Amino acid sequence: MNDENSLGIGLIGCGAFGKFCMEVFREVPAVRIVAVADVVKDAADALAKELGVEALYDPQELIARDDVNVVHVATPPSTHYELLLAAVSAGKHVLCEKPLAMNVTQADEMLAAAGRNNVIAPVNFVLRYNAATELVKSILDSGVMGRPLAARLTNCAADSNLPVGHWFWDKDLSGGIFIEHGVHFFDLYSYWFGPGCVIDAHTEKREGTGQEDRVMCTIRHDGGTVASHYHAFDQAAMMDRTDHRIICELGDIRVDGWIPLTVSIDAVADEKGAEELISLMDGAENSSVEDIAEGLRNVVSRGVQRSVSRRLRITLTPNADKQSVYAGSVRALFEDQLAAIRDRSHARIVTEKNGRDAVALAESAVRLADPESEI
Ligand SMILES: NC(=O)c1ccc[n+]([C@@H]2O[C@H](COP(=O)([O-])OP(=O)(O)OC[C@H]3O[C@@H](n4cnc5c(N)ncnc54)[C@H](O)[C@@H]3O)[C@@H](O)[C@H]2O)c1
Known part of the structure; x- marks a missing residue:
């Protein structure tokens, strides 16, 4: 699988996600996994054995090894600051x-160190490397559905693999849901709607415990989209579900899945707009495009007179399951970053700044929800 000029990658943190990523990276010809490290010996040994590398x-x-060019940091959030700083200071690229960090102060320090050492240090924001999220971006950027006015993310996650003692519930280790998890979606919404700021935030604890298991906030994006984010870790595994609804001037876009798979639109458009939407939703099996009766074609939306001739209801579902789409996103992000290591002029979809900006939004949500919070 590997070529002679391949880059050496070393993993720190041999838990669930580090293992998932290594199983993807070992299929990438441009890299060779050289070692894995974990403070828990059994975790390092088990993954090293599976991959046939040193534990x-x-x-x-691991950071000190000459054959490690890229360090993948896949440990709990509170450790990222120290590990990333050590790796970039040793001249290693980091994924x-x-x-990225527990707060913006840390993030800025980490990225300044990466910059000084001329290495890259992006965050593994897989949602930007996903056909469904790219399709949404293309629809929004085309302007055919008008401006996006509002968006609502409902992220109901399972907590079956998160027992009470898991680091996820300890805010000193995870940062809490906005920091640990919300960053994925703060970043995605910045990708779709541009920069913004948190205008409202709230959290809820599980009754009689210190476990903050529901968090919600509202972000006003500079272009005028107002987005609400709801995250809960309280569902049975089989009921794990996530969806996005984006309300535009001329209809709705819906996206289904935490790893987004299905995109649906319900929109009105003129002939040209209808053609563009049909072309963007190419491959849809489930579509209905109706002619709007002559007398109903002149509409007013947000005070603007428009002429529409078609009502489109189209759903596009990929012919792939969640795990393969997830693995494909991890691989696409990694290959994008490797291209930048090889050619520093390569324009990446995810850059260091995205990691930092997502932490900034998460930090302000934490502070708005609890002004006393020590973050
Ligand atoms: N990008 C994604 O889609 C995605 C998905 C899941 C998790 N994650 C992130 O990946 C990271 C790890 O999550 P996980 O679910 O794999 O956790 P996990 O608990 O399964 O694994 C973490 C591993 O890190 C080890 N570890 C802890 N501190 C260490 C240290 N200082 N040095 C070396 N090893 C250390 C632990 O022993 C454990 O084996 C988290 O930051 C999480 O937010 C990202």
Whole structure:
């Protein structure tokens, strides 16, 4: 699988997601996995055995190796700051799991160190490398459905793999849901709607416990889209579900899945707009395009007179399951970053700034929800 000029990658954090990524990266010809490290010996040993590489129990040993060019940091959030700083200071490129950091002060320091050492340090924001999210971006950028006015993310996640003692519930280790998890969606919405700021935030604890399991906030994007984000980790595994509804001037876009798979539109358009939407939704099996009766074609929306001739209801579902789409996104992001290591003029979809800006939004949500919070 590997070529002679391949880059050496070392993993720090041999847990669930580090393992998932390594299983993807070992299929990438441009890299060779050289070692994995974990402070838990059994975790490092098990993954090293599966991959046929060396197991290390001290992350600094992995960072110091000459054959490691890229360090993948896949440990709990509170450790990212120290590990990323050590890796970039040793001249290693880093792929960091979300969140980049626990707060913006850390993030700025980390990215300044990466810049000084002339290495890249992006966050693994897989949602930007997904056919459904790219399609939504193309629809929004085309302007055919008018401006996006509002968006609502409903993210109801399962908590079956998150027992009470899991680091996820300890805000000193995870940063809480806005920081640990919300960053994915703050970044995605910045990709879709541009920069914004948090105008409202709230959190809820599980009754009788300190576990903050529901968080919600509202972001006003500079272009005028007002987006609400709801995250909950309280569902049975089989009921894990996520959807986005984007309300535009001329209709709705809906996206289904935390790893987005299905995109649906319900819109009105003129002839040209209808053609463009049909072409963007190419491959849809489920579509209905109706002629609007002559007498109803002149409409007013937001005070603007428009002429529409078609009502389109189109749903596009990929012929792929969640895990393969997820793995494909991880691979696409990684290959994009490798291209930038090889050719520093390569324009990446995800850059260091995205990791930092998502933490900034998450931090302001935390502060708005609890002004006393020590973040
Ligand atoms: N991009 C994504 O889609 C995505 C998905 C899941 C998780 N994640 C992120 O990946 C990271 C890891 O999550 P996970 O679910 O794999 O967690 P996990 O608990 O399954 O694994 C974490 C591993 O890190 C090890 N570890 C902890 N501190 C360490 C240290 N200082 N040095 C070396 N090893 C250390 C632990 O022993 C454990 O094996 C988190 O930041 C999480 O937010 C990203």
